[in-house]
Amino acid sequence: MNSAPALPAxxxxxxxxWPLPFVLPDTVLLSTHFDSSQLALDDFxxxxxxxxxxxxxxxxxxQAEFLAGRVCARAALQRLEGLSFIPAIxxxxxxxxxxxIAGSITHSAGRAAAIVANKRHWRGxxxxxxxxxxAERAERLAGEILIPAELQRMAAGPRDQMxxxxxxxxxxxxxxxxxxYPIVQQRFYFEHAEVLEWTEDGHIRLRxxxxxxxxxxxxxxxxxxxxxxxxxxxSLVSIQA
Numbered sequence: 001m002n003s004a005p006a007l008p009a010x011x012x013x014x015x016x017x018w019p020l021p022f023v024l025p026d027t028v029l030l031s032t033h034f035d036s037s038q039l040a041l042d043d044f045x046x047x048x049x050x051x052x053x054x055x056x057x058x059x060x061x062x063q064a065e066f067l068a069g070r071v072c073a074r075a076a077l078q079r080l081e082g083l084s085f086i087p088a089i090x091x092x093x094x095x096x097x098x099x100x101i102a103g104s105i106t107h108s109a110g111r112a113a114a115i116v117a118n119k120r121h122w123r124g125x126x127x128x129x130x131x132x133x134x135a136e137r138a139e140r141l142a143g144e145i146l147i148p149a150e151l152q153r154m155a156a157g158p159r160d161q162m163x164x165x166x167x168x169x170x171x172x173x174x175x176x177x178x179x180x181y182p183i184v185q186q187r188f189y190f191e192h193a194e195v196l197e198w199t200e201d202g203h204i205r206l207r208x209x210x211x212x213x214x215x216x217x218x219x220x221x222x223x224x225x226x227x228x229x230x231x232x233x234x235s236l237v238s239i240q241a
Contacts, residue, residue: 021202068112124239126179
């Protein structure tokens with residue numbers, strides 16, 4: 001039996017702690033912390049992951065986050081189904097998963113994670129990790145990220161939650177895109193979805209504002225979830241089979 005490839009020097013041991021409020025059955029979620037300053041010259045080789053040409057030409061930060069995300073994805077697939085598979089980067093820059101697998105990879109400052117499932121159980125998975133915006137930056141970006149109805153709800157809420165609201169809206173729409181794009185094969189943007197409500201226990205309700213396919217039409221509503229830890233917000237959109 002072959003031993004698992006070594007971890008890159010820049011990554012901590014993989015963590016299988018479920019970080020979100022509502023556990024999804026039949027999924028595997030793994031995460032790691034990484035430090036791009038600790039990226040070793042042989043990290044790709046020692047972890048048996050080939051760096052695409054675009055990654056080889058990138059700065060250490062991009063190399064480390066790519067490597068950390070793929071290490072999580074490979075290990076998650078191994079744990080889920082015994083697969084030895086590393087998602088390549090597609091022409092649309094999305095990871096290319098095995099045909100029967102739904103999955104998502106995310107990374108932010110110093111942390112990476114991947115979630116996978118068989119499509120018998122989950123048709124789409126979209127996960128996004130973001131550093132919490134500070135109040136000044138959130139106020140500056142709110143008009144670019146939030147649609148008018150969302151801006152109205154934010155204005156009516158507590159001012160000290162504005163940064164969380166803007167970060168959450170950005171993150172969950174990224175997760176929505178990751179979950180739905182492989183299904184609808186059509187690009188859509190922030191203005192094509194609306195965050196209707198969210199609760200402090202981590203539940204989010206979303207609504208589509210555009211027709212993306214004959215199934216995913218304007219007005220369709222979806223549930224999502226999020227958690228905040230160590231100054232980072234993790235969101236997840238999951239579409240059941």
